[in-house]
Amino acid sequence: xxxxxxxxxxxxxxxxxxxxxxxxxxxxxxxxxxxxxxxxxxxxxxxxxxxxxxxxxxxxxxxxxxxxxxxxxxxxxxxxxxxxxxxxxxxxxxxxxxxxxxxxxxxxx
Amino acid sequence: xxxxxxxxxxxxxxxxxxxxxxxxxxxxxxxxxxxxxxxxxxxxxxxxxxxxxxxxxxxxxxxxxxxxxxxxxxxxxxxxxxxxxxxxxxxxxxxxxxxxxxxxxxxxxxxxxx
Numbered sequence: 041x042x043x044x045x046x047x048x049x050x051x052x053x054x055x056x057x058x059x060x061x062x063x064x065x066x067x068x069x070x071x072x073x074x075x076x077x078x079x080x081x082x083x084x085x086x087x088x089x090x091x092x093x094x095x096x097x098x099x100x101x102x103x104x105x106x107x108x109x110x111x112x113x114x115x116x117x118x119x120x121x122x123x124x125x126x127x128x129x130x131x132x133x134x135x136x137x138x139x140x141x142x143x144x145x146x147x148x149x
Numbered sequence: 150x151x152x153x154x155x156x157x158x159x160x161x162x163x164x165x166x167x168x169x170x171x172x173x174x175x176x177x178x179x180x181x182x183x184x185x186x187x188x189x190x191x192x193x194x195x196x197x198x199x200x201x202x203x204x205x206x207x208x209x210x211x212x213x214x215x216x217x218x219x220x221x222x223x224x225x226x227x228x229x230x231x232x233x234x235x236x237x238x239x240x241x242x243x244x245x246x247x248x249x250x251x252x253x254x255x256x257x258x259x260x261x262x263x
Contacts, residue, residue, distance in 0.1 A: 048189075070248060070249055071248070071249045073251070081256070081257075082239060082254035082255060082256050082257055083192070083239070083252075083254050084254070085251045085252075085253070088249075088251065090249070127191065127192070129192075131247075131248035131249055132248070134248075135246075135247045135248040135249065136248050137194075137248040137252070139191045139192040139193070140191055141189060141190060141191035142191055
């Protein structure tokens with residue numbers, strides 16, 4: 041079966057750095073997405089990785105290792121507004137998007 | 150309008166009633182999707198459409214139907230609602246139906262079936 045694993049919940053301190061991990065077992069791989077979802081709102085696109093390595097976009101970076109079936113989202117200089125759920129999703133060999141259950145990130149002052 | 154709109158925002162429905170959730174996008178995207186989101190389960194695909202006139206079943210299609218008469222609209226119908234269909238429903242769209250395209254989501258419909 042296809043599976044995406046993320047921690048259910050993480051807590052971090054304002055101004056700090058946090059890394060949210062995502063591991064996947066899917067039938068093939070054609071890319072990995074990270075979305076942000078604030079409580080009561082729709083998911084919004086953060087990043088897309090298809091090649092190994094780190095993609096940096098301001099305070100947010102996303103890393104991919106295809107050989108390890110592993111990705112992480114790195115958030116730097118955390119702000120209170122970063123409190124949200126972070127969803128990992130993988131495109132499989134049939135170009136279907138498989139979603140993880142999401143990681144709820146709580147930022148404390 | 151810009152992006153994707155959904156209606157209604159929320160709804161309380163008696164079991165056995167028929168309900169249609171509306172979704173409209175103005176980005177001229179070819180592909181559209183309906184998801185439900187339940188606590189701890191993440192987003193689950195109900196139905197999708199890769200282009201106007203075609204539809205397909207997702208992971209959890211039972212009890213739901215869709216139509217895609219034109220590019221902009223993708224309504225989701227619950228023929229006879231049951232309490233297990235209580236959920237938050239998100240409509241999304243992307244340029245193509247390939248899973249490598251970014252999906253853009255509507256604001257969601259919170260549905261409670263009693």
